[in-house]
Amino acid sequence: MGTKGTMAVTHSLREVDSVTIQVLVDNELDPISKSQNPAVVDATSFRLRELPAGDRGPAAMEMRMEDICCGAHGLSLLITATAGAASHTLLFDAGPEEDVFERNVARSRADLSTVEHVHLSHWHRDHSGGLPRALRMVNAARTPDSALGTPVLDVHPDRPIYRGFNAGPFVASLEADPTFAELEGAGARVVREKETHGILEDMFLVSGEVPRNTAYEVGFPRGMRFTEAGEWVPDELIADERFVVCNLKGKGLVVFAGCSHPGIVNICTHALALGGGAPLYAVIGGFHLADGDAAKLSASIQGLQELKPKILMPGHCTGWRFKFTIEQEMPGALVPCFSGTRYTLAADGVEV
Template identity: 45%
Template sequence: MLTPVDCVEFLVLVDNSLDSLSSVPKHVSLEWPRLMRHGMKELSGEGQCCANHGLSLVVTARRGGVSHAVMFDAGPENYVLERNAPRLGVDFSTIEGIVLSHGHWDHAGGLPAAIRSTVSAGDGRPIPVFVHPGMFRQRALTLPSGTILPIKAIPNPSELMDLGARVISSAQPQIILEDYFWISGEIPRVTSYEQGFPGHLRRSEDGASWEADPLIIDERFLAVDVRGKGVVVFTACSHAGVVNVLRHARDTFSPVPLYAVAGGFHLSAANERIIPETVADLGSFGLTVIAPGHCTGWRATNALVRAFGEDVVTPSAVGKTYVI
């Protein structure tokens, strides 16, 4: 089981939006002050980060005088990660592992850049990349017209190893880096209304056809236990349903309470219909921090703020840093 840490800090390296003007609570800081600390001398478009449809977090946990850091997902492409990281002062030499949440391009497209950067900063040492064996079949979407739109395949394990990764593939839960971080196994689907990603497909085993894949069973989440507060859950897309994610975390870590959840809640597009049930059930977890981003959608974010207030809900944006 996890050993509690003193605090956890996470930097939003890639997300769908930017927001350096909205006020934030004390545990959150904005992009522009961080850019200035890391060399921005004047405010300009060139000096700022960019947003893209995807997610990447740099999560640092501290206990005593010892810190460990992982990258949780790598965003949709190399460019956005390579643009944002130096502007935000990301020190790739401190990143000891990359955790991939699931096999979608918007979370894995930037893996080549992430691996190259961490390996280079580590003097050529391979970087552990934690994956699920089911992540590597190509996926697709069914459009309203019935047309199948393929999703770009993510780098396969051989390609990741060629880049300098030490690929650790498992469907089971894992505790890593001196018990600082917990990577979930497959997430139980319990609620009646969280039914995955409607219209989502994957390649058949023989590669000759497409088959329905709404549940995206390869999805996992990351967790850290902060002493005196509780468990912080990082969920990249919540294809399992954010309530299912949090139920699994609560069941796993009980009696330690849940404290925070951050990431994508996948309550946009067809899943807007389950916003009321999701928001109602989120109230049962007693969360102190909710940081919705990426695929959550503005309607769900608005509903969360109305239900839990601005002291609890602080939407994610590129360059924001949360300290818990």
């Protein structure tokens, strides 16, 4: 279960030169809006196809609607970090549905052939539903000369039979997450880990369970789980949620959060405790404030301001109110995370 306190063992985290984030699935898309901070976050959405000569005069390229990704309630990020000549790719969650994952990979022409590690942020279907097909697609994308082998699927060991929530007169259940057997059958080497650990030559760190310290971040109110005894019991902490962090050279920590059930401020505070003294630079993913009241939004933005991130990239379950709050209270920091958009963060002097 989540614990109080701020003690954390510092783990070695290798500095990286660049981080590229291809958003495969997010709730929202906005391929037209430009990054308001292109000097620090390059964002590209549209893909153009070459147009055969002669069809439309001198037009050389075509923008097709079928190349634009779709939105869906969930999150999936394809993350590649580079350090010198080394490069590693991580798939962070796989969105809610297999068809959505496959469609958006095809539309964005994302390259899954180099995915070595697949991280599941927590056991909730909007993050796990696409995993079986994602794993099959990673295996199918491997080139014959690839030395990468079977992808690792990194999960918290405590998979509930079902999760749901207390809706008052009834319990509303989610669909089950894929089982360990399904995931292994899809071609993963499943690693069940609840402690902090480095991955991919220590370019990334996967957190353990996140200490809960703020008074206003109380997990998932009314959350429940179905037990082997056939009962629904309260499960508000979602203690299995783990984040991923990397350290961009000269800039600081880049934090990847799935749904932020531990609280986005608790997550960033813990990232700083694990990060060996590096400052907080960017935070991307679900901040889970779509259902937060005004007091929680106010406390959360104050908490983030105190941690001094330069870039906030909220998506998925963040909600429009908090995105708006960021824009008002931290001008210039907002770079919304959109389905189908590719973001690049780079150390000074590094061309990507």
